Amino acid sequence: MSSPKLIFFQFKTRLQNPDYPTSPNVWRVRLALNYKNLPFTTVWVDGPEIAKTCIAECIPNLDFFADGTPHYTLPALIDATNPDAPVKLVDSKRIVDYLEDTYPEIDPQRALYPPGTKSFQALAYYFFREAVMIHLRPLSVAGAAALQTDRTCAAYLVRHRESYEKAQRMEESGREKGWETAKSALDLMESFIAENGDPQAPYFAGQNITFTDLSIAANLIYLKLSLGDQEFDKHIRAHNGGRWGRLLDAFAKYM
């Protein structure tokens, strides 16, 4: 097989040094590419250019808006390894699954989906998003908005208007409540992890990284960037005996 030729479309942000995206979905793909040691080139796309770029590259839309117009978004990936039949993908989970299927790990301990875990991992991914992240969205959206480029920011605020307006209306007690609810859900996650019988094991399923860890780490990175180190460290880093800080540190080399 020839060396993979992967082109990865990430949202441009203000974070030029280092070049970091701020979307958890983009992070999920980026962590997967780096964890799997797959070389890639990045195309940084500013908000107003997303649809134009996708159309020009024949990258499909993710879905449709309520009014029927196609919804183009990132991350997107082109695998041009076979120049006669380039693969063009959107949706972070679909992209990671494609990479795992197309460039499988030789060492079974590095598989993102150990045998018989796909349905369980789909549930874990859903649960983390709906039980933890949903309560932090209004908190993180305002911070994430400030990290967008000038050209992207307006579109970002339109896309996340509901969370942003909620954040604007939110009293300090509302922030605390969001944190308390999210941290209760993290406690639940910790209770599931404890079933491994090895509470110091760094990852959700124990000693090996799975898709679930990529997803959680991507969200933690997003929270750290958008909320800032101080609020992140105060609420998450040390929670559950430092589990989430350790997870973030373990993924630092894949950022």
Next chain:
Amino acid sequence: MSSPKLIFFQFKTRLQNPDYPTSPNVWRVRLALNYKNLPFTTVWVDGPEIAKTCIAECIPNLDFFADGTPHYTLPALIDATNPDAPVKLVDSKRIVDYLEDTYPEIDPQRALYPPGTKSFQALAYYFFREAVMIHLRPLSVAGAAALQTDRTCAAYLVRHRESYEKAQRMEESGREKGWETAKSALDLMESFIAENGDPQAPYFAGQNITFTDLSIAANLIYLKLSLGDQEFDKHIRAHNGGRWGRLLDAFAKYM
């Protein structure tokens, strides 16, 4: 190793022929024992005798009531294989985990916990209980109460008073709403299962039975017994392309 000598304490019910319990927790252990082909003798315990029986057998209490008195409940298991050191257990999950650890399957495909799935399965078990079953409890409690022995029924209604009173107040529209919410959660479960890429595979993780399937099947049996065949078949059997009816049928030989 000598042949296991297992004594299984189940709630006595009106269902004498066949001898069926009506608690999903008791069913979970019963399905595990039969799936693992472990011989056992049953002690059927009527409600008012539970605490007395547990104390006499030195079976520990599960937890404590709010007023500090110990809460004795079933299922319970005594493993008297080693007569000098009998093992006495309560809590259906702890019992199943003990059986799996103590009498592991030789065929890895029959393991209730394939490697790296313990934390994922703890999440799946929690999710099924909290997203599906919780919405059906008021519907099923009244039916389950009618299946208890005369001596058990009063204690059963005290234990499940909140759900029972909710059921008494519930209009037909309330029942429909409970079903709709539970069925939406089943749709979610189905979407996770679909990630296997093999939608006809009978079990949550694909072709092999795991602890998660025991838990779901135990709850389906409980629903079928307490709600009756007609309501069960109308709402669950055919839902999600017949998945839940097929699961129940697959477990019939372990009942």
